[in-house]
Amino acid sequence: MKKERRLFGKILLLLLIVFFYAPILYMIIFSFNEGKSLTHFTGFSLRWYQHMLESRDMMEALYTTFSVALLATVISTVAGTIAAIGISKSKRIIRDIMDQVNNLPMMNPEIVTAIGFMLLFITFRVEKGYATMLLAHIAFCIPYVMLSVMPKVRSLDPNLANAAMDLGATPMQALTKVIVPQITPGIISGALIAFTMSVDDFIISYFVTGQGVKNLSIMVYTMSKRVNPSINAISTLVVVIITIALLAINLLPLFVARQQEKGKSTRKLIVIPAVGAVVFAVGLIFMKNGMTQSSLPYQGQTLHVYNWGEYTGENVIPAFEAQTGARVVMENFDSNEQMYIKIANGEAYDVVVPSDYMIQRLIQEKLLQKLDQEKLECWENLTPEVLGLPYDPENEYSVPYFWGTVGIVYDTTKVDIEDLEREGFDIFHDQKYKGDIYLYDSERDSFMMALKALGYSMNTADEAELQEAYNWLVACVETMEPEIVTDEIIDNMAQGRKALGLIYSGDATYVMSENENMGFYLPDRGTNIWSDGMVIPANAKNPELAHEFINFISDYEGAYDNSSYVGYTSANIEVMEELSGEGGDYEGINAYIPRSGNPKDEVFEFNDETRKIISNLWSKVKIAASNAN
Amino acid sequence: MKKFSQLAIPYIAWAAMMLVLPMALIALYSFMRQGNDIISFSFTLEHYKKFFTDPDFLLVLWRSLLIAVKTTLICLVIGYPAAYYISRCSEQIQNIIVLCITLPTWINALVRTYAWIGILSDGGIIQTILGFLGLGEVELLYTEAAVLLGMVYNFLPFMILQINTALCKMDHSLLEAASDLGANGAQTFRRVILPLSLPGVINGITLVFLPAVSSFFIPKLLGGGQYFLIGNLIENQFITAGEWNFGSAISMIMAIVMMLMMMAVRNIEKKNQGGKEED
Numbered sequence: 001m002k003k004e005r006r007l008f009g010k011i012l013l014l015l016l017i018v019f020f021y022a023p024i025l026y027m028i029i030f031s032f033n034e035g036k037s038l039t040h041f042t043g044f045s046l047r048w049y050q051h052m053l054e055s056r057d058m059m060e061a062l063y064t065t066f067s068v069a070l071l072a073t074v075i076s077t078v079a080g081t082i083a084a085i086g087i088s089k090s091k092r093i094i095r096d097i098m099d100q101v102n103n104l105p106m107m108n109p110e111i112v113t114a115i116g117f118m119l120l121f122i123t124f125r126v127e128k129g130y131a132t133m134l135l136a137h138i139a140f141c142i143p144y145v146m147l148s149v150m151p152k153v154r155s156l157d158p159n160l161a162n163a164a165m166d167l168g169a170t171p172m173q174a175l176t177k178v179i180v181p182q183i184t185p186g187i188i189s190g191a192l193i194a195f196t197m198s199v200d201d202f203i204i205s206y207f208v209t210g211q212g213v214k215n216l217s218i219m220v221y222t223m224s225k226r227v228n229p230s231i232n233a234i235s236t237l238v239v240v241i242i243t244i245a246l247l248a249i250n251l252l253p254l255f256v257a258r259q260q261e262k263g264k265s266t267r268k269l270i271v272i273p274a275v276g277a278v279v280f281a282v283g284l285i286f287m288k289n290g291m292t293q294s295s296l297p298y299q300g301q302t303l304h305v306y307n308w309g310e311y312t313g314e315n316v317i318p319a320f321e322a323q324t325g326a327r328v329v330m331e332n333f334d335s336n337e338q339m340y341i342k343i344a345n346g347e348a349y350d351v352v353v354p355s356d357y358m359i360q361r362l363i364q365e366k367l368l369q370k371l372d373q374e375k376l377e378c379w380e381n382l383t384p385e386v387l388g389l390p391y392d393p394e395n396e397y398s399v400p401y402f403w404g405t406v407g408i409v410y411d412t413t414k415v416d417i418e419d420l421e422r423e424g425f426d427i428f429h430d431q432k433y434k435g436d437i438y439l440y441d442s443e444r445d446s447f448m449m450a451l452k453a454l455g456y457s458m459n460t461a462d463e464a465e466l467q468e469a470y471n472w473l474v475a476c477v478e479t480m481e482p483e484i485v486t487d488e489i490i491d492n493m494a495q496g497r498k499a500l501g502l503i504y505s506g507d508a509t510y511v512m513s514e515n516e517n518m519g520f521y522l523p524d525r526g527t528n529i530w531s532d533g534m535v536i537p538a539n540a541k542n543p544e545l546a547h548e549f550i551n552f553i554s555d556y557e558g559a560y561d562n563s564s565y566v567g568y569t570s571a572n573i574e575v576m577e578e579l580s581g582e583g584g585d586y587e588g589i590n591a592y593i594p595r596s597g598n599p600k601d602e603v604f605e606f607n608d609e610t611r612k613i614i615s616n617l618w619s620k621v622k623i624a625a626s627n628a629n
Numbered sequence: 630m631k632k633f634s635q636l637a638i639p640y641i642a643w644a645a646m647m648l649v650l651p652m653a654l655i656a657l658y659s660f661m662r663q664g665n666d667i668i669s670f671s672f673t674l675e676h677y678k679k680f681f682t683d684p685d686f687l688l689v690l691w692r693s694l695l696i697a698v699k700t701t702l703i704c705l706v707i708g709y710p711a712a713y714y715i716s717r718c719s720e721q722i723q724n725i726i727v728l729c730i731t732l733p734t735w736i737n738a739l740v741r742t743y744a745w746i747g748i749l750s751d752g753g754i755i756q757t758i759l760g761f762l763g764l765g766e767v768e769l770l771y772t773e774a775a776v777l778l779g780m781v782y783n784f785l786p787f788m789i790l791q792i793n794t795a796l797c798k799m800d801h802s803l804l805e806a807a808s809d810l811g812a813n814g815a816q817t818f819r820r821v822i823l824p825l826s827l828p829g830v831i832n833g834i835t836l837v838f839l840p841a842v843s844s845f846f847i848p849k850l851l852g853g854g855q856y857f858l859i860g861n862l863i864e865n866q867f868i869t870a871g872e873w874n875f876g877s878a879i880s881m882i883m884a885i886v887m888m889l890m891m892m893a894v895r896n897i898e899k900k901n902q903g904g905k906e907e908d
Contacts (some may be wrong), residue, residue: 009714013726016711016789019782020733024743026754030747038747040752079640086636094637101644104652107835109843109887112880113859115867120876123654139647142640161633171633202739202846207867217739224743224850235740242735250728334713334869341871441854477855483771484854497751615870619862623685626857627692 014370020412026238031232040226048233051285058234063221064130068205068215070280071197072137077191079138080145085179087146088153094335099283102143114207115141121208128210136208136268137198144197145190151188154595175199184225190248199242212331214302222332224232225487296325303545305330306349307341308532310487311402313558320552326545334486335442337615343367346399348539348548355532357604359398362535365605368397368539375547378554383573385596386531389603398533399550400571402563404505404592405601409489409512409520414499417519424523424556425453427500428476435481438489438501442510443618444604446473448528449502452600459605462614471618484625493518504530506568508591514568520591526600527549531571659877676878686862686879690886693859696839697775700780705830705836707781708788712829713822715789716796727793734786742779742850749775749851771853779847784840788833796822796827824901831898835891842887859883 017381030038032352034045040094052058063108087098105113121128156179202217209218212532216238220231259286309332317328333339338357343352343362362368378399379387386400408427410420414436419427428437428449439446448458450469458464476482485492490507492498494514503511508520534553536546552558558573564585570576570591579586587594595601662671680686715726734742748754749770759767769775799822807817845860851856859879866876 008712009717012707012711013714016707016785017729020786021739023748023782024733024736027744038750039750071829082636084642085633086638086640087721088862089633091634092635094641098637098641100858105679107839107888107891108652108884109839110862111843111845111881111885115650115876115880117647117865118867119654119658119873120647121649131707136645139643139655142643143648175633191821196735200735202737216737219745220737220739221846223848224746231740231743235737235743239736243732246732246735273719273893337871338869341868367807395796439855482855486854488853509868553845576638609797619865619870620685623689623857623862624801625855626817627685 006097016625026382027232028236029314030229030235030240031397033229033232036227036229038232040227042210048229052233052237053231055230057214058221060232060239061214062234064133064213065199065215065217068137069132069195071134072141072198073191073195076141076145076194077187078370078553079191080194081149081180081183081187083142084153086147088150093423097309101147105140105143105375106147110203111207114204118202118207123277125346128208130211132208132210133205133215134212137201140204141197142200143192144193147189147195147485148190149183149186150400152183156182188190188252193406206283210342212306212428214421215446222309225485227491227501229380235603244252252496255263260616277595279560296323298545298548298602299325301326301542301545303328303351303549304349305540306342306352308353309334310490311353311562311568313561313563316553316561316565319558320549322333323497323552324545324548328549330453343537346539348541349537350542351534351549352537352538353401353532353534355530355604356389357606359533359535361608362537363397365539368544369540370620371399371550372543372547375551377551381556381573382571383576385573385594389531390605391603392533396459398535401532401534401553401556402568403529403531403571404508404567404569404591405521405522406448406502406504406607407490407527407591408500408507409493409503409508409591410519410521411493411496411517412519413517415498415519417521420521424525425449428453428480428482428502429472431479436499437482438492438498439476439482440489440504441483441504442485442621443614445502445504445528446618446621447614448604452523452525453575456526458526458602459607459610461607461610465565466610466613466617470621473618473621473622477600477621478628481628482625484622489574499596504589505594506566508567509589510567512557513586520589522595524598524600527595527601529594529601529603531603567592637778655877655880658874660879661874663872663874667718676875677882678884679875680878684850689857689862690859690883694840694886694890696777696780696858697838699777700841701834701838703777703781704785704788708785709792709826709830712789712792712826713794715793716781723793724794725799727790730786730789732892738783739846739850742783742847745779745782746770746853749778770851771856773852773856775851776848776856779851780841783844783847784837787836791833791836792826792829795826795832799825827898827901831894834894838890839887846903 016145029041031048032044032046033041034043034047035041037365086097117139119133121132126132160182161174161178164178165171169177200217201215202221205215206218206221209215214222216234220235223231225524229524229531274295303326305328307330312330319329319398320326320529321328333342338356339352344348344365344367346405359368376399379395380568382400386403387395392398408425415433419430419432423430427433428439447466447469450472451460451465454465455473456462456465477484483498485501487507488508489501489503493503493511496515496517498628503520506520512518512520534550536543540546553562554572556572556574559570559575560566560578563570563572563575563579567586570579579587580592581587631744657670659676660672660674662673662675718719742776751768751770755769759765803825805818807821812820836907843860843863845858845864848856848858848861861874862879863879863883865881866872871875
């Protein structure tokens with residue numbers, strides 16, 4: 001009987017260890033995969049490690065994670081220890097109140113704490129970035145340090161410090177020579193908790209960051225939509241760092257005990273690692289800031305670019321940096337709406353790449369500055385199809401970046417073209433394809449699809465028509481079991497995971513160039529002819545460099561690199577013709593050249609009333625999809 | 630000693646600014662008309678009304694609570710026996726096992742959750758195994774089961790560690806006393822071990838339930854864009870919809886609901902201890 005239970009216990013523990021470690025092991029194995037797949041191991045290679053080391057985004061995320069963690073740990077440990085000593089000697093009422101206050105970040109859902117910080121920084125107009133992230137980390141780490149130090153302080157004999165002072169010690173001496181040494185174990189464990197909390201944090205960092213500052217968690221969260229085995233490589237690196245640190249820390253107490261036996265002071269033992277950590281963090285900062293020195297025109301300047309995710313060629317930014325000497329900080333967004341919130345809240349960027357209707361909105365709300373035409377050398381390179389459009393008729397504010405349509409990507413082996421021709425967007429209601437479709441998480445384009453399917457204008461302001469479109473979408477999510485995705489659609493369709501999906505033409509171009517079974521269809525009832533343009537916000541800090549960047553992107557070299565890497569249609573006419581022409585990357589791919597001549601195709605116009613209605617209805621469509629599960 | 634109490638003053642000021650004020654701001658924003666700032670404050674209850682009069686929002690809250698309860702129960706059912714067996718091992722082995730369980734929690738949660746995407750995705754290892762077992766092509770990623778798995782994976786260590794700590798604190802002579810007095814194994818467990826480990830269980834429940842309700846990256850990574858929990862709803866209000874006031878109201882509602890649930894759980898503990906236990 002007893003033996004059986006023992007056996008059960010052993011098996012349970014074994015299974016648990018497997019459960020906890022299998023994913024980590026899986027990740028480590030696939031970081032050495034030669035291929036891009038996350039499911040099939042094709043051979044050993046270090047290419048993802050090389051890719052990781054070359055990716056500045058990843059290296060900066062690593063730097064941010066550990067420098068914030070080290071600084072936050074040191075500061076919160078010192079401040080938390082001092083506060084714990086102070087508070088434990090205060091009146092009971094203060095102690096009780098502070099206990100409750102410290103409980104706030106520990107007992108509240110993390111997202112609530114995060115929102116609190118975000119509102120605090122926004123209300124007091126503190127620019128979000130590295131400093132706000134650090135402040136927030138310090139703020140949520142201190143309570144954990146105090147939690148760990150406080151019991152040790154309380155169990156301290158109060159007479160000791162008094163005795164020291166009676167014997168002539170100053171209060172400062174009593175503190176450092178008598179109190180601190182006795183609470184060292186509490187301080188060390190508090191520092192450890194603070195460090196792990198900070199390294200592990202995602203939610204709070206995500207809400208308080210800005211200026212393109214990302215830690216590892218934020219990077220994984222924003223990059224996880226595309227298959228990217230470098231994430232496995234960087235994760236493996238983190239696993240190694242943490243394991244070494246943890247082992248060191250577990251051996252440290254043994255070391256402390258031995259030192260104590262020898263009668264040495266333990267004080268040095270905290271001072272040394274603490275000083276080491278500070279030196280290391282400061283060193284990192286210097287290393288980062290004081291690296292290159294040469295005489296390029298924009299040496300030492302920084303350009304903040306806010307662009308769509310997966311929207312820049314691999315070599316574009318390095319080439320621009322090499323040419324100008326400036327440093328580019330790139331931040332990505334998923335939707336125009338997400339981008340708008342940051343701009344409207346005064347976060348400063350130099351170049352932003354919104355879509356047509358959003359450019360119109362930003363102009364209306366006076367959030368953009370007029371371009372300095374004398375500094376621009378790009379106009380004759382660009383296709384007339386995307387110049388002088390209604391959202392910016394004179395192109396006073398924007399220079400086109402990419403353009404295209406929205407259509408249906410489909411697997412020609414699974415989808416009957418006759419179904420598509422007969423049904424158009426209504427194929428998203430066809431039970432034949434139930435469970436086999438992707439919707440795109442964009443409120444504007446989802447409503448565009450529904451409105452076009454119903455035969456209405458996508459710019460309608462008629463509430464009844466919008467309501468009908470809403471019902472169309474709800475019927476789709478309730479009966480068709482779609483997956484609502486954003487960039488995940490690209491790799492998944494390239495691998496033929498589902499039969500069809502709503503997609504941007506540029507993503508379809510990429511999918512079709514990867515998988516020849518894929519096709520792209522534009523319904524006759526019309527679609528959205530969109531264009532994204534580069535604009536300079538009114539509060540840009542470096543408009544000079546921003547113009548330089550716009551020229552660089554519009555120029556042949558930058559435009560070619562961009563378009564051939566991401567698959568979107570270049571606004572540069574020469575690049576567009578070369579890529580779609582004979583021998584070009586996208587020869588014979590219909591998605592690359594946007595349709596012209598269908599009178600039902602439209603360009604989005606901005607209307608604040610409909611925007612509110614659509615935004616509200618779209619989140620309800622997503623809730624309906626979720627509740628239908 | 631009086632002098633040392635002055636050391637608390639800077640922190641009290643800091644805490645007022647960084648811990649209390651943010652909460653006050655959420656409350657303030659939740660009662661404020663959309664588009665107002667604190668200077669031109671105008672009071673409204675419309676955001677709360679919007680939430681409570683719409684069955685869709687209530688359903689999201691309900692589903693979030695439900696999946697958190699499921700996560701907590703699974704963690705408890707697996708975690709309790711595991712913690713129990715760990716506590717029966719020799720001290721050295723205990724330390725090793727506890728270290729083994731702690732280690733993964735030190736590695737970034739996003740990274741660990743991301744690792745599951747490859748394992749669960751179509752054509753991945755689990756699907757292949759299920760295929761060999763003749764279960765066919767089961768869809769794993771982007772399902773509720775995947776979200777549940779991700780949550781259990783992330784939060785189970787907290788449950789085990791909390792219960793284990795409580796069990797280790799237990800005075801083992803009590804067990805001997807119980808068996809000397811004629812209690813059998815089941816009776817000893819029910820009358821002695823369980824009540825004594827209850828504080829650990831409660832702490833474990835807190836540490837699992839709280840993050841599970843409000844989690845938004847686990848549903849997003851493993852549940853996909855069509856899987857929407859209350860955390861995603863809040864994220865959405867702040868990041869893409871820009872409706873901060875409504876988002877603040879949802880946060881308030883969630884925080885209050887959770888506080889009430891936690892108080893209820895703590896009450897069970899108090900009743901069980903007859904209000905005697907101090908710690």
